[in-house]
Amino acid sequence: MNIIISNTSDKPIYQQIFEQVSAQIVKGELERDFCLPPIRTVAKQLRISVITVKKAWEELEHRGFIYTMVGKGCFVAPLLPGERASKRDELVAEKLKKDIEYYKGLGLTLPELIELIRRYYGS
Amino acid sequence: MELLSVHNLNKKYEKFALKNVSFSLEKGYIMGFVGRNGAGKTTTLKTMLNLVHADGGTVSFLGKDYFSDELACKQKIGLMFGDIFYYPKQRLRTITNVVKRFYNEWDDAAYEGYLARFDLDPEKKVEKLSTGMKVKYSLALALSHHAQLLILDEPTSGLDPVSRDDMLELFQELIEGGETSILFSTQITSDLEKCADFITYIKDGAIIASTEKDEFLDSYKILKGSGERLTNDLRHKLIGCKENSLGFSGLVKTTDLRGSTGLEVSAADIESIMIYYEKGRAE
Amino acid sequence: MKDLLYKEFRLCWHPNMFLFLLFGTFLLFPGWPFIITFFIPVNSLFFVDRANRDVFFAALLPVRKKDVVLAKVCLVAIIELLQIIVAVPFAIINNAVYLKGNMVGMNTNFAFFGLVLMMYAIFNLIFLPGFYKTAYKVGMPIILAICAAAVYVTAVDVAVVSVPVLRVKLDGLGASHMAGQLPVLLAGVVLFALLTLLAYRISARRFERLDL
Numbered sequence: 001m002n003i004i005i006s007n008t009s010d011k012p013i014y015q016q017i018f019e020q021v022s023a024q025i026v027k028g029e030l031e032r033d034f035c036l037p038p039i040r041t042v043a044k045q046l047r048i049s050v051i052t053v054k055k056a057w058e059e060l061e062h063r064g065f066i067y068t069m070v071g072k073g074c075f076v077a078p079l080l081p082g083e084r085a086s087k088r089d090e091l092v093a094e095k096l097k098k099d100i101e102y103y104k105g106l107g108l109t110l111p112e113l114i115e116l117i118r119r120y121y122g123s
Numbered sequence: 124m125e126l127l128s129v130h131n132l133n134k135k136y137e138k139f140a141l142k143n144v145s146f147s148l149e150k151g152y153i154m155g156f157v158g159r160n161g162a163g164k165t166t167t168l169k170t171m172l173n174l175v176h177a178d179g180g181t182v183s184f185l186g187k188d189y190f191s192d193e194l195a196c197k198q199k200i201g202l203m204f205g206d207i208f209y210y211p212k213q214r215l216r217t218i219t220n221v222v223k224r225f226y227n228e229w230d231d232a233a234y235e236g237y238l239a240r241f242d243l244d245p246e247k248k249v250e251k252l253s254t255g256m257k258v259k260y261s262l263a264l265a266l267s268h269h270a271q272l273l274i275l276d277e278p279t280s281g282l283d284p285v286s287r288d289d290m291l292e293l294f295q296e297l298i299e300g301g302e303t304s305i306l307f308s309t310q311i312t313s314d315l316e317k318c319a320d321f322i323t324y325i326k327d328g329a330i331i332a333s334t335e336k337d338e339f340l341d342s343y344k345i346l347k348g349s350g351e352r353l354t355n356d357l358r359h360k361l362i363g364c365k366e367n368s369l370g371f372s373g374l375v376k377t378t379d380l381r382g383s384t385g386l387e388v389s390a391a392d393i394e395s396i397m398i399y400y401e402k403g404r405a406e
Numbered sequence: 407m408k409d410l411l412y413k414e415f416r417l418c419w420h421p422n423m424f425l426f427l428l429f430g431t432f433l434l435f436p437g438w439p440f441i442i443t444f445f446i447p448v449n450s451l452f453f454v455d456r457a458n459r460d461v462f463f464a465a466l467l468p469v470r471k472k473d474v475v476l477a478k479v480c481l482v483a484i485i486e487l488l489q490i491i492v493a494v495p496f497a498i499i500n501n502a503v504y505l506k507g508n509m510v511g512m513n514t515n516f517a518f519f520g521l522v523l524m525m526y527a528i529f530n531l532i533f534l535p536g537f538y539k540t541a542y543k544v545g546m547p548i549i550l551a552i553c554a555a556a557v558y559v560t561a562v563d564v565a566v567v568s569v570p571v572l573r574v575k576l577d578g579l580g581a582s583h584m585a586g587q588l589p590v591l592l593a594g595v596v597l598f599a600l601l602t603l604l605a606y607r608i609s610a611r612r613f614e615r616l617d618l
Contacts, residue, residue: 010390012337012341013337014337038299040151040295040298040299040300040301041299043295043299044292044295044296044299047291047292047295047317047318048317048318049153049318049319049320049335049336049337050151050152050153050298050320051152051320051321051335051336051337052337055337169617169618172466174462174465174466174617174618175617175618176615176617193468194468194469194470195468197466197467197468198468202466204462204466207459207462208459209417209458209459209460209462209463210417210458210459210460210463211457211458212420212458213417217416217417218417220416221409221412221413221416221417222467224409224412224413225409225467225468225469226468
């Protein structure tokens, strides 16, 4: 499991953690039932507040990426490949909706947007 | 589980008063205590510990009333007042041999571990230590009796950046088990950005805020804009404001942010929140 | 409590104290004036304590505040008694050398040490509660206490030398005067104990109320 925190990013730290861990789960890099390190250890290693990590973990659990076993810790949820894909799509949809809002604000049409995405996707 | 709860602490001096100071701290967290010099940080800590007698209020620790069960509570508390160093002519070993006798749960192995970790020579005299080393020695003493609460007044103030970072790492290690909590006052707010879970901010003897750090930071924003945008209505909302010929910048509660379109909004850090609070409203 | 006494001896007792105790040798010289040097060890104890931040150190320990005071008062009493014990042999030498007795003041006999104990009692009663009013200011209480002790010393000395009855009873040397002088020594011991205890009581109450 890898988490890299950026202190200069506008994104709240818990959001950064959530995004990175969920990405690793969606991509299958973290296997089902993988035991996440304890919240307090993560906080110590990342040099951030315990509460921040807790918040990220809660969000992960709330969204079905991990589950908690009392007294044992947090584990990656046993997601079927199909479920993983739908979770991924959920995340994508969320971000896209926000971005599309912005592009609409700039007056972009759908074909124009798709064309731009095509142009820049590989770069 | 609640470890420490301070409720409505009052203390009146001729020129200064603690006013209804209340806050609480759960097991396993770090609370940063901030405020200007003279805002009442040390007085609060001393009053909590009954070194200064409160005019009113209660302190409960591990479910016990601190004022009526002081000795038992003190066994479980590690104390350090950063700018006070005792017995300069004595060797560390001598002082330690005295201190350890008073604690039921003194742990020699833990103490030796801290000496090694801090690179302290027990045969040295206190006066031969640098300020940073003195602070580390005081910490080693405060940490070696399995305290569940560490109350540290300015523990990082005399330390260089590297030692400070080591200290913060140690603090996080200490709370990792989830049983010990740390309450520490500091002027160095960047230390808190790194490791504090909670922030308690005191100004003129009264608590302005005592809450989760992220929540504390999220509840304020910094607004910037040109001078003509500073309407009376906005002026009223700003907690603190700096104005000059190029424009203004001010601190606002996130909840008061509505209607401030066209102004630049940015996140606030602890330092800027303090600075704007202390500056006060623009006239 | 025994831990606090240990603390007093390990951290507050300083090497100069041995030197100060040697002021007992001044009894080799005739007369009371040197007695004032008897206050130097206690005097220095409190000044050094202050430089050591001793009061605050003790207040942070898990101990009762009144026990902090009690340990200190015990150390003071021990120093005073040691001072007397160190002085006794020199008093005996003094008496052997100046066969005709002390020309300046009272002779150093049993009664003398009884009266010295009373002097300490007065000093303790004034100094200790005075100090624990602030637990910080040493100078003023010391000056007041030494003045009181000096007034007492002068009064006793004048009385013993000039009042015939007292002179006969208290100024004599040798075993023949013992019967008359022992009660004075005894009274000194009792008064020292009682007044020092009283000094502790008042000091502890004041220290308890103090904001550090």
